[in-house]
Amino acid sequence: MDDGGSRLIFGCMGLGGGWGSGPLEAAHVKAAHDAVEAALDAGIRDFDHADIYAHGKAEEAFGRVLAERPGLRERIRLQTKCGIRLPSPERAGQYDSSREWILAQTEESLRRLGTGHVETLLIHRPDPLAHPGEIAEAFLELRDAGKVGRLGVSNMSAEQMRWLQSALPEQLAANQLEMSLHRTGWLESGVLVNHPEAAEVGFPHGTVEYCQTAGVELQAWGALAQGRYSGAAGTAETGPDAAAAALVGELAERKGCAPEAVVLGWLLRHPAGIRPVVGTSNPARIRASGDAERIAAGMDRHEWYSLWVAARGRALP
Ligand SMILES: NC(=O)c1ccc[n+]([C@@H]2O[C@H](COP(=O)([O-])OP(=O)(O)OC[C@H]3O[C@@H](n4cnc5c(N)ncnc54)[C@H](OP(=O)(O)O)[C@@H]3O)[C@@H](O)[C@H]2O)c1
Numbered sequence: 001m002d003d004g005g006s007r008l009i010f011g012c013m014g015l016g017g018g019w020g021s022g023p024l025e026a027a028h029v030k031a032a033h034d035a036v037e038a039a040l041d042a043g044i045r046d047f048d049h050a051d052i053y054a055h056g057k058a059e060e061a062f063g064r065v066l067a068e069r070p071g072l073r074e075r076i077r078l079q080t081k082c083g084i085r086l087p088s089p090e091r092a093g094q095y096d097s098s099r100e101w102i103l104a105q106t107e108e109s110l111r112r113l114g115t116g117h118v119e120t121l122l123i124h125r126p127d128p129l130a131h132p133g134e135i136a137e138a139f140l141e142l143r144d145a146g147k148v149g150r151l152g153v154s155n156m157s158a159e160q161m162r163w164l165q166s167a168l169p170e171q172l173a174a175n176q177l178e179m180s181l182h183r184t185g186w187l188e189s190g191v192l193v194n195h196p197e198a199a200e201v202g203f204p205h206g207t208v209e210y211c212q213t214a215g216v217e218l219q220a221w222g223a224l225a226q227g228r229y230s231g232a233a234g235t236a237e238t239g240p241d242a243a244a245a246a247l248v249g250e251l252a253e254r255k256g257c258a259p260e261a262v263v264l265g266w267l268l269r270h271p272a273g274i275r276p277v278v279g280t281s282n283p284a285r286i287r288a289s290g291d292a293e294r295i296a297a298g299m300d301r302h303e304w305y306s307l308w309v310a311a312r313g314r315a316l317p
Contacts, residue, residue, distance in 0.1 A: 005045030007268060007275050008289060009079070009219060010035070012049045014281035016057030024057045024064075031281060032061040033068070038283035040075075042290030048176075048219070048277050049113070050081035050124060051105045059112035067114050079120035080109045081154060081176075083127060097123050097130035102138035110147060119149040122176055126160050132167035139168070152176070152217070157204035161216070174217040177207070179274060181244060181266055181311045182225035188312075195317050212272050220267055223276030229311075230259035230285075240313030247310045251303060257295055258288030265295030266307050 015035060017028040039047070049059050059080065066073050082105035087093035106121060121142065123135060135151075142148040152174030153161060165172055179186045185203025192198040193205065211218050228235045229248040236242050245259075252259045264276045278289050309316060 006043035006290065006293060007273075008042065008044050008264065008292060009046040009048050009275050009277045010039040010044045010286070011221065011277040011279035012047055012058045012062055013053045013279055014058075016054035016059070016061040018054055021055065024060050028057065028061050029064045029068075032065050034283050035281045035286060036062075036065050036069075036072075038286035039278075042287050044278075044286075044290070045075065046077045046079065046275075048079050049109065049118075050084070050122075051109050052084050052086055052124075055086070056108070056112055059109055063112050063114035073115055077119040078113065078115065079122065079152075079174075080106070080113070080118050081122040081124040082106060082109070083124040095125050095127035095130075097127040097135050099134040099138040102135065103141065106138075106142055106147060117147050117149065120152055120173060121148040121150075122152045122154045122174065123156075123164075125155045132164045135164060136167040136169075150174075154219075154221075156207075158207045158210035159204070161207075161210065161214075165214075171214060172216055174219055175207070175211055176219040176221055176277065177203075178222045179218070179220035179267065180222050180225040181248075181263055181307060182228060182241075183222060184308065184312060187308065191316060197317065208272055218272050218274045220274050220276045221279070223264055223267055223278060224260060224280060224285075224289075225263060227280070227285075229263050240311055243313070244307060244311035247307055251307075255295055255298065257291040258285075260285055260288045261291035261295045262307075264289055264292035265299055266304060268292055268296035269299045269304050 015032045016024060082102055083095055083097045085094045085096050139148065139151040150173035152172055153164065154176035156175055161172055161175060185201050186208050188201045189203045189205040192201060208218065226232060228241050229245045235245060248259045248262045251262045267274050267276050278286065280286055
């Protein structure tokens, strides 16, 4: 990174008190301060938001942190997303990548964050009613006004990216997908080509390769696999999850780090340059994640494959 920042991105979905409908409280702002402090200590300079996180309270809490820490905004990069309309009593949940919705939601995000611009805007999910030209128009309007630096997507296949790219004068910047030691469709789709088990893989084959070829940054959400390999309560005591958790623990002990660093290091070790989005709000777990790049640099092929095979629960084809 240009300022020495980590490849890790801090995921802000857990800030603002979560999805409950109550107002933002002082304790939520304090927790956001603590999480941001821990992320900075871990070398993280990129922060991932969405308009919907905690119904806007995640961005609001972060905005309070920015307002209360002069100089912080200049040290970090912000990313937000729009395109999901959460269900309400009157209306079922929908996706909306119309020009009007993108413009209105981005303005709302900027207001909540208390900033004039975000470095990156992602279209959160594919909207079947969207027109690529409309998305491009909204982005260019925001970019020309200095409100958004670059446009990316989330949860889109290579084909959907090509479709959107056809209307854009510049390269899509990023695709944020669920990728982890638990959600391994992004790997399975590659090694199961010409194999009957390929039909069971939900991940669109070729998306990782497309991003690599086109220079699109790959961001991994769910990168910690919700803690299933690093001690989260409720993790299975037998089976692939337990075996992978045991191996993660063994490697963490041998390498002198926390299990989070092994789980994230495994993603970083892949040559696609994946940037894990770390979703824990627990300051100790955030700081522990900061070791992931060191662990990735020292992870050999045997260790990397052993983790994958343990988590998938059966030998490779
Ligand atoms: N683009 C998308 O569609 C999309 C979807 C979902 C998320 N995201 C982004 O990606 C980020 C990460 O995603 P994520 O939150 O789903 O996945 P994650 O980072 O894999 O998991 C984070 C969750 O797991 C819990 N956890 C982790 N380690 C734990 C442990 N050892 N013990 C107990 N709990 C543990 C955390 O709780 P604690 O906070 O208590 O540690 C938190 O609730 C989000 O913040 C958001 O920015 C994007």
